[in-house]
Amino acid sequence: MVKGPTVYDVAELAGVSIATVSFTFRQPHRVRQSTREAVLAAAQALNYLPSGNARGLARGRTGALGIYSFDFYFLDDPASAGGAGTRAAAPAGSDPNADYRVFPLYVDEVQRGVALECWRRGYTLMVGGGNRTTGRTAIADIAGQVDGLAVFPRTVPVEVLSLISRRIPVVELSEPSHDDSLHHVTVDNAAGMHALTTHLITAHGLRDLQFAAPRDPWSDFQLRFRGFQAALAEAGLPVPERPVTEGDGAPQSAEALAAALLAGGRLPDGIVCAHDEYALPLIDALLRRGVDVPGRVAVTGFDGIVAGRLQRPQLTTVRQPMEQMGRTAAAILIDGFEDRTLPPQSRQLPVEVVLRESCGCPPA
Amino acid sequence: MVKGPTVYDVAELAGVSIATVSFTFRQPHRVRQSTREAVLAAAQALNYLPSGNARGLARGRTGALGIYSFDFYFLDDPASAGGAGTRAAAPAGSDPNADYRVFPLYVDEVQRGVALECWRRGYTLMVGGGNRTTGRTAIADIAGQVDGLAVFPRTVPVEVLSLISRRIPVVELSEPSHDDSLHHVTVDNAAGMHALTTHLITAHGLRDLQFAAPRDPWSDFQLRFRGFQAALAEAGLPVPERPVTEGDGAPQSAEALAAALLAGGRLPDGIVCAHDEYALPLIDALLRRGVDVPGRVAVTGFDGIVAGRLQRPQLTTVRQPMEQMGRTAAAILIDGFEDRTLPPQSRQLPVEVVLRESCGCPPA
């Protein structure tokens, strides 16, 4: 566990040069059978393990892709940090689905897609994320060790990304192309939300709809809002000028929104949420206040995360092809790395409306 | 995207030596403010991005942990491979929960724990898995690039692991210690299965129980079987000598098992499965044949994967603290790397019986 043997050691023991040792592993056909065996025997005897870093440095490639995620600070639970302790049992009466509210989320499923494609093509995947605690932005560390990088939007400043993209291909996940040097994989946010909204209007006869979203003007959310507006306009219904928000619009603020809507006596027929992570706690909050969902008010989401199926009522949503997005991203990166002349790709994938209970449809 | 600038370029532009450039990034306090700014400006101007490989090589550490998973061959779906295509819509009438049968599974949740702990401690995570298609065993590639390695049992020959463990700490997940040089993180398989079996006997009055497991004598499964046997023995009930199996015991063979049990007219009161992944398709198979679960026969699992909650009836199981296992593994690796004198750790975590519908308990 200290400092392993190197090619030099193996070469010496086998009585050959280091080049021959290297060839034995990289281009076996160029080495005579007998010497190959000798080298392998020596390697075996010494417990030789090649250094990936040295190889990567010498060859100019690493065989790994990277993915950079959000800062998980909101998931950090010092109590369950690795080490001796065991996580304390959940407090009695706590939501038994609580676990699934934090995993797997949207990013996890996309990441899985990337992992699968990496696996198919013989690459490994390096995972990292922002960390406001340690203060380190691992992005550069990762970028320096991979042949391609997938990033979720708004996790890394654009300048940094375009800097990195001069060295290795970079694909941005779920953000429309900014006409820059990055690759993009997106979904049809507007069309999906349009279809969902139209369903609420035509199938359930809802007239008074509101769109709930974080204040944060994430462009994906904006596009969804546009789709929402368009559907209302087409149906000749009044079109809200902006989403309703309370607090910062983070999932935790769904509670505040529910309270505000009830207090203001302006509860609509339906609340179309910018994403599932907001819809789920909102439903909780409404139910807790005695508001029937979907009886009194329908609530819908966007993304199609697992927790939406565990919710009661089950969440009506628009499902993104998350795994496929990840696979596509990885494929673009690998192709882009292997053929440096490829221009920036921008691929948009279709979404699918998933009708479940929370809009008034029958259970699945 | 071709070949980026190096420390040499930055040094030249800033009018200093490469050492100063390096210091500017690694030990800023050792560089005069003015020169530091000059270097940073030069780096900025050149779009300098440090090479992780070179750094890893020079420093003898990479700041990354690795995790090696199973071969995902059974998940490979050429149709959805990255690239132009989009996955075809699921065939009509297919199980709407099918997606959740493959993700997230046990390994995914453990891996997430590792990722979280890595994130906490400022490490990145490198993910890889066997791949019988490309034939490459990526294990050595990964091992050469990380400071510590977590592996799932039976994914890598023990010799290889102990070889690797001479260089970097290695922790084996969910396998009892073999008294070797590896670290281990396990759970109390026997106790968990014992508790579950006892529940079936005392709470539901079941007398005729069978244990269904893959033929593959994975030691975790064996320990669970022992717990099962012990519980029966203590209750004075007949103790099966071996698990029942049909085919190879893979999840797909649950169908065959159901058929065989029915054909043989030897359907027990309860079928205790070695893990959830087997219990779920078994329940499907039984229901499809008109057997009431849990009315006619109770079925239980082990692991506590997400799909068990989506199953109808919901699956009674023994939940492993998967995230915690991952965090613990990562913590061991990091500690072990930072202090090479630490002896092999072996940590066992408790499990929890989760009573749901498939054993006859009321829904959650």
Add this chain to the structure above:
DNA sequence: GGATGTTTTCTAAGCGCATAGAAATCTCCG
């Protein structure tokens, strides 16, 4: 001003492997 102590910067030597291109060895035939 010069001696002494501190900072700051530089020189030089790796880290472990890959791979051109040269050198050595082997094969095959006339």
Add this chain to the structure above:
DNA sequence: CGGAGATTTCTATGCGCTTAGAAAACATCC
């Protein structure tokens, strides 16, 4: 047996960065 050609092995260098230890620059004080 000699030599052309093919095969195998070696020499030499570079990949980009870190970091001792030396050198230089600066600060302080008598």
